[in-house]
Amino acid sequence: xxxxxxxxxxxFDGHAAALNGLSLSVTSGELLALLGPSGSGxxxxxxxxxxxxxxxxxxxxxxxxxxxxxxxxERNVGFVFQHYALxxxxxxxxxxxxxxxxxxxARRPSRPEIRRRSEELLALVQLQGLxxxxxxxxxxxQRQRVALARALAxxxxxxxxxxxFGALDAKVRKDLRRWLRDLHDHTxxxxxxxxxxxxxxxxxxxxxxxxxxxxxxQVGRPxxxxxxxxxxxxxxxxxxxxxxxxxxxxGAAFLNGATRPVADGLRVADGPTVMYARPHDVxxxxxxxxxxxxxxxxxxxxxxxxxxxxMAVPGLDTRLELDIPMSDAHWTAVxxxxxxxxxxxxxxxxxx
Amino acid sequence: MPPAAIAARRWxxxxxxxxxxxGLTLGFTLTYLTLIxxxxxxxxAWHSATLGWENFWSLALAPRTVQALRISxxxxxxxxxxxxxxxxxxxxxxVRYRFPGRRLLDAAVDLPFALxxxxxxxxxxxxxxxxxxxxQPLADLGLTVAYTPVGIVVALVFVGLPFVVRTVQPxxxxxxxxxxxxxATLGASRxxxxxxVILPAxxxxxxxxxxxxxxxxxxxxxxxxxIAGNIPFVSEIAPLxxxxxLEEFNTAAATAIGAVMLMLSFGLLLLINLxxxxxxxxxxxG
Amino acid sequence: xxxxxxxxxxxxxxPPLTRALLIGTALAFLGLFLLLPLVAxxxxxxxxxxxxxxxxxxxxxxxxxxxxxxxxxxxxxPLNVVFGVxxxxxxxxxxxxxxxxLITLIDLPFSVSPVISGLVYVxxxxxxxxxxxxxxxxxxxxxxxxxxxxxxxxxxxLPFVARELIPLxxxxxxxxxxxxxxxxxxGWHTFRTVTLPNIRWGLLYGVLLCNARAxxxxxxxxxxxGHIRGLTNTVPLHVEIxxxxxxxxxxxxxxxxxxVLALVTLVLKTALEARLGSGTTPSPSVREHATAWISxxxxxxxxxxxxxxx
Numbered sequence: 001x002x003x004x005x006x007x008x009x010x011x012f013d014g015h016a017a018a019l020n021g022l023s024l025s026v027t028s029g030e031l032l033a034l035l036g037p038s039g040s041g042x043x044x045x046x047x048x049x050x051x052x053x054x055x056x057x058x059x060x061x062x063x064x065x066x067x068x069x070x071x072x073x074e075r076n077v078g079f080v081f082q083h084y085a086l087x088x089x090x091x092x093x094x095x096x097x098x099x100x101x102x103x104x105x106a107r108r109p110s111r112p113e114i115r116r117r118s119e120e121l122l123a124l125v126q127l128q129g130l131x132x133x134x135x136x137x138x139x140x141x142q143r144q145r146v147a148l149a150r151a152l153a154x155x156x157x158x159x160x161x162x163x164x165f166g167a168l169d170a171k172v173r174k175d176l177r178r179w180l181r182d183l184h185d186h187t188x189x190x191x192x193x194x195x196x197x198x199x200x201x202x203x204x205x206x207x208x209x210x211x212x213x214x215x216x217x218q219v220g221r222p223x224x225x226x227x228x229x230x231x232x233x234x235x236x237x238x239x240x241x242x243x244x245x246x247x248x249x250x251g252a253a254f255l256n257g258a259t260r261p262v263a264d265g266l267r268v269a270d271g272p273t274v275m276y277a278r279p280h281d282v283x284x285x286x287x288x289x290x291x292x293x294x295x296x297x298x299x300x301x302x303x304x305x306x307x308x309x310x311m312a313v314p315g316l317d318t319r320l321e322l323d324i325p326m327s328d329a330h331w332t333a334v335x336x337x338x339x340x341x342x343x344x345x346x347x348x349x350x351x352x
Numbered sequence: 353m354p355p356a357a358i359a360a361r362r363w364x365x366x367x368x369x370x371x372x373x374x375g376l377t378l379g380f381t382l383t384y385l386t387l388i389x390x391x392x393x394x395x396x397a398w399h400s401a402t403l404g405w406e407n408f409w410s411l412a413l414a415p416r417t418v419q420a421l422r423i424s425x426x427x428x429x430x431x432x433x434x435x436x437x438x439x440x441x442x443x444x445x446x447v448r449y450r451f452p453g454r455r456l457l458d459a460a461v462d463l464p465f466a467l468x469x470x471x472x473x474x475x476x477x478x479x480x481x482x483x484x485x486x487x488q489p490l491a492d493l494g495l496t497v498a499y500t501p502v503g504i505v506v507a508l509v510f511v512g513l514p515f516v517v518r519t520v521q522p523x524x525x526x527x528x529x530x531x532x533x534x535x536a537t538l539g540a541s542r543x544x545x546x547x548x549v550i551l552p553a554x555x556x557x558x559x560x561x562x563x564x565x566x567x568x569x570x571x572x573x574x575x576x577x578x579i580a581g582n583i584p585f586v587s588e589i590a591p592l593x594x595x596x597x598l599e600e601f602n603t604a605a606a607t608a609i610g611a612v613m614l615m616l617s618f619g620l621l622l623l624i625n626l627x628x629x630x631x632x633x634x635x636x637x638g
Numbered sequence: 639x640x641x642x643x644x645x646x647x648x649x650x651x652x653p654p655l656t657r658a659l660l661i662g663t664a665l666a667f668l669g670l671f672l673l674l675p676l677v678a679x680x681x682x683x684x685x686x687x688x689x690x691x692x693x694x695x696x697x698x699x700x701x702x703x704x705x706x707x708x709x710x711x712x713x714x715x716p717l718n719v720v721f722g723v724x725x726x727x728x729x730x731x732x733x734x735x736x737x738x739x740l741i742t743l744i745d746l747p748f749s750v751s752p753v754i755s756g757l758v759y760v761x762x763x764x765x766x767x768x769x770x771x772x773x774x775x776x777x778x779x780x781x782x783x784x785x786x787x788x789x790x791x792x793x794x795x796l797p798f799v800a801r802e803l804i805p806l807x808x809x810x811x812x813x814x815x816x817x818x819x820x821x822x823x824x825g826w827h828t829f830r831t832v833t834l835p836n837i838r839w840g841l842l843y844g845v846l847l848c849n850a851r852a853x854x855x856x857x858x859x860x861x862x863x864g865h866i867r868g869l870t871n872t873v874p875l876h877v878e879i880x881x882x883x884x885x886x887x888x889x890x891x892x893x894x895x896x897x898v899l900a901l902v903t904l905v906l907k908t909a910l911e912a913r914l915g916s917g918t919t920p921s922p923s924v925r926e927h928a929t930a931w932i933s934x935x936x937x938x939x940x941x942x943x944x945x946x947x948x
Contacts, residue, residue: 050537051536051537052533052536052537052650072533072536072537073536073539073540073541075537076539077537078537079533079534079537081530081533081534083528083530085528085530085531085533085534086531086534087531087534087535087548087549087552087553088553089552089553089555089634090552098535098538098540098548099538099539099540102535102538102539102540102541102544102548103539134634136634150534150538151537151538153538154538154539369731369732369733369812370816370819370820371731371732371812371815371816371819371825372819372825373727373728373825373829374728374731374732374734376724377724377725377727377728378728378732378734380720380721380724381721381724381725381728381729381740382740384721384724385721385725385740385743385744385796388789388792388793388796389743389746389747389793389796390743391762392758392759392761392762392793393746393750393758395758395761395762395767395768396754396757396758396761398768399761438663438664438667441660441663441664441667442664442667442668444660444664445660445661445664446664449657449660449661451661457664457665457668459904459905459907459908460668460672460673460904461668461672462904462907463672463676463900463904464672465847465850466850466854466899466900466901466903466904466907467675467676467854467896467897467900468853468854468855468856468874468896468899468900469752469854469856469857469874470854470856470874470875470877470878470893470896471679471854471874471877471893471896471897471900472675474679474877474878474881474889474890474893475675475676475678475679475682475890475893476675477881478678478682478886478890479674479675479678485674485678486670486674506671509671510671510672510675513671513672529650532650533650536650542650542652545650567749570751571750571751571752571753571754572751573751573752573753573856573857573860574752574856574857574860574874578881591751591752591753591754591857592753594753594754594757594861595753595860595861598757598760598861603760603761603764603766606757606760607757607761610751610753610754610757610758613751613754614750614751614754617749617750617751618749620749621749
């Protein structure tokens with residue numbers, strides 16, 4: 001099922017707008033990540049799609065038809081809560097079978113059928129043999145999978161997951177991530193999940209929607225949003241990013257008071273702007289004729305496979321961060337207090 | 353753990369602590385408890401034992417005694433059921449809704465704990481007497497409350513209400529709203545959610561509150577005797593019969609009734625603990 | 639675009655009508671069962687005007703009853719405070735076998751009918767009792783005298799202070815005291831300057847409830863007092879006597895004093911609950927008998943450890 005969200009607005013009493021004219025479309029069968037900092041409105045969007053929250057204005061279409069007036073019960077979404085919200089007084093099997101047993105009599109499967117379906121789903125989430133346990137007797141990862149099986153049991157048109165791995169420890173999180181990706185490929189449900197972890201979003205999803213202050217900043221494949229961020233926010237949120245305030249003259253960018261350009265050949269109008277470059281897009285150079293920067297290596301730290309350097313640059317208030325791969329023959333020469341020269345291999349300039 | 357360590361564990365009276373005063377405080381606690389509670393209560397057991405098996409049961413099973421016990425337990429049961437229903441409703445309203453005067457209402461729930469039972473007793477008697485504010489309109493409808501078992505139930509509802517409200521309220525407060533939302537996303541109607549999700553979650557607390565209200569109702573004296581009319585075989589409660597037997601200097605009969613009531617109360621107490629233990633083991637909360 | 643789509647009902651709330659109905663029912667129930675009796679006490683008390691009210695409470699027997707009630711509370715409350723603090727110190731700060739049983743025993747008076755609480759003392763000190771004849775020979779009167787009333791009151795109010803302090807001190811642990819001792823403070827000094835300030839609001843709470851029950855106790859005291867006017871009548875017993883003599887205005891006048899005591903207790907209790915922490919939740923008010931039993935289970939037995947933490 002595809003989902004269209006048009007210009008949705010939502011404000012909670014006494015707070016700034018949680019959603020501020022947000023539009024987004026989810027394509028049938030894809031695994032979409034809603035990525036954003038806490039308070040950006042991503043969970044509110046998920047809850048609006050589920051029908052747990054009512055938007056103040058805007059339109060919500062499921063397969064092209066208006067879904068805004070449909071109650072949660074009618075929307076048939078599978079929702080996995082961050083803390084799972086399992087029914088503590090029910091066994092695992094009863095939890096999974098709840099949605100089927102709660103159907104009106106006419107559409108309710110028989111008891112043996114419900115049992116068979118629960119067992120099938122528990123097999124799918126690899127929890128065979130735990131049917132008669134209670135939620136308190138399960139580990140966090142197992143609870144997560146019960147919650148998923150319970151949501152899948154109602155044959156949802158869309159699967160919505162709120163911070164699905166947020167409450168798990170790092171090791172379990174990584175395993176479950178891969179497992180969820182496989183499960184999605186196997187079942188083909190349209191899936192939307194909320195996360196604040198960019199690594200998780202990049203690794204797991206087909207597409208990522210980056211949400212900030214109640215709006216979508218950018219939607220695209222993980223490689224797209226990482227390599228060609230559409231805004232300074234996206235650039236900064238999708239990994240470390242250096243911001244360099246520069247003056248542009250005839251396509252060349254100059255730091256304050258500098259005569260040598262930081263970069264040239266930019267297709268940007270003259271005037272002040274900010275250039276963004278990731279640490280791995282800053283490289284050591286010995287060529288002092290082209291564009292580049294000179295400065296002092298202030299702090300040098302070793303990380304697996306690379307050297308992290310904080311570099312002080314005249315005319316720049318903040319330290320420039322750069323990652324020098326150990327494949328670079330000159331890395332051993334970089335010592336704290338030493339002058340170094342760098343150039344930008346890649347940078348982004350966003351219209352203000 | 354080697355056997356020696358186990359033995360050491362078993363014989364260790366207390367965990368090593370640098371804090372002083374263990375012997376003093378525990379010694380005082382045990383002495384005080386023995387003098388005030390344990391010796392008097394074992395006096396009751398000793399007296400019951402000296403009555404002899406047959407004598408004891410003939411006193412305990414005397415028709416008037418059995419009827420008084422039946423009235424005490426019957427009215428306490430009905431009052432506890434009323435309280436289970438309305439107490440849960442009050443707890444729900446206090447936790448889930450915001451309305452003017454809510455805090456005041458919340459504080460007022462404890463009134464039966466704070467108001468001396470004799471005061472409650474005479475106030476209820478005055479209200480429900482045939483010429484009282486409530487008794488009069490009821491009398492016009494042909495209903496009598498005061499001086500009947502219904503009057504006893506009214507008094508016990510007053511006394512028992514806070515037990516149910518105060519046990520259900522915190523559980524309801526801690527109930528995760530997401531669980532209700534989860535039920536809704538799975539297609540359950542509100543009524544279905546209430547029946548299959550909320551009520552079972554409240555059940556252990558509700559049962560505990562019910563049992564506490566019931567236990568209190570069985571032993572209640574002060575608030576009941578004024579409204580009950582105290583007609584033997586009709587509205588005479590067991591605690592009152594103890595008092596009557598004592599006034600007749602029939603200590604043996606008073607002892608027998610007291611012992612039977614005490615056994616039944618302790619049975620209830622045990623039941624409450626079992627419910628709580630079971631619920632804690634299963635759901636991780638009590 | 640139409641900016642106001644038809645909203646589905648909130649998924650986990652009730653429609654306004656249901657909500658109003660539920661609130662209305664709760665208010666009606668509480669009004670009928672709690673408020674009305676309280677109001678009735680005051681209206682009946684002043685039925686014959688303030689003059690009659692003053693006359694009723696300044697009558698010599700009423701004053702004697704008042705004095706006795708104050709005396710009983712003045713003996714019973716401090717004794718149970720000492721007991722409560724000692725018991726809580728031993729239970730909360732140390733580990734020893736049989737702790738759970740001890741906590742259950744402390745709660746025992748709550749599960750005993752007040753009449754039985756009186757009865758056990760009659761059996762102990764009465765003419766046919768264990769100690770009765772010996773005490774009589776020594777010329778010591780306990781039953782139908784002030785000592786009996788004090789003992790019965792001690793019995794029924796014994797758990798209040800301990801019940802408040804045990805969970806509180808268990809939560810606080812022993813680290814503050816250990817720190818004080820490591821700094822060279824004596825045990826008594828540590829208790830006075832570290833423990834006592836930590837528990838003062840909980841202690842006050844226990845004292846408040848203990849006092850309310852001590853002054854208001856009826857059943858247990860009624861059994862042991864003998865109802866001798868001017869001598870062994872407490873205020874609640876005096877109310878009963880006046881009521882049984884059909885002197886309703888006087889009975890309610892004296893009862894109104896106890897009702898004021900109840901109201902003051904409730905007000906102070908609510909204020910203390912705010913002090914004790916979560917003023918927004920009712921959990922701290924889950925006290926007295928109800929929680930005596932409920933919180934016991936959370937303090938005496940920890941949840942089974944075979945399950946992983948949630």
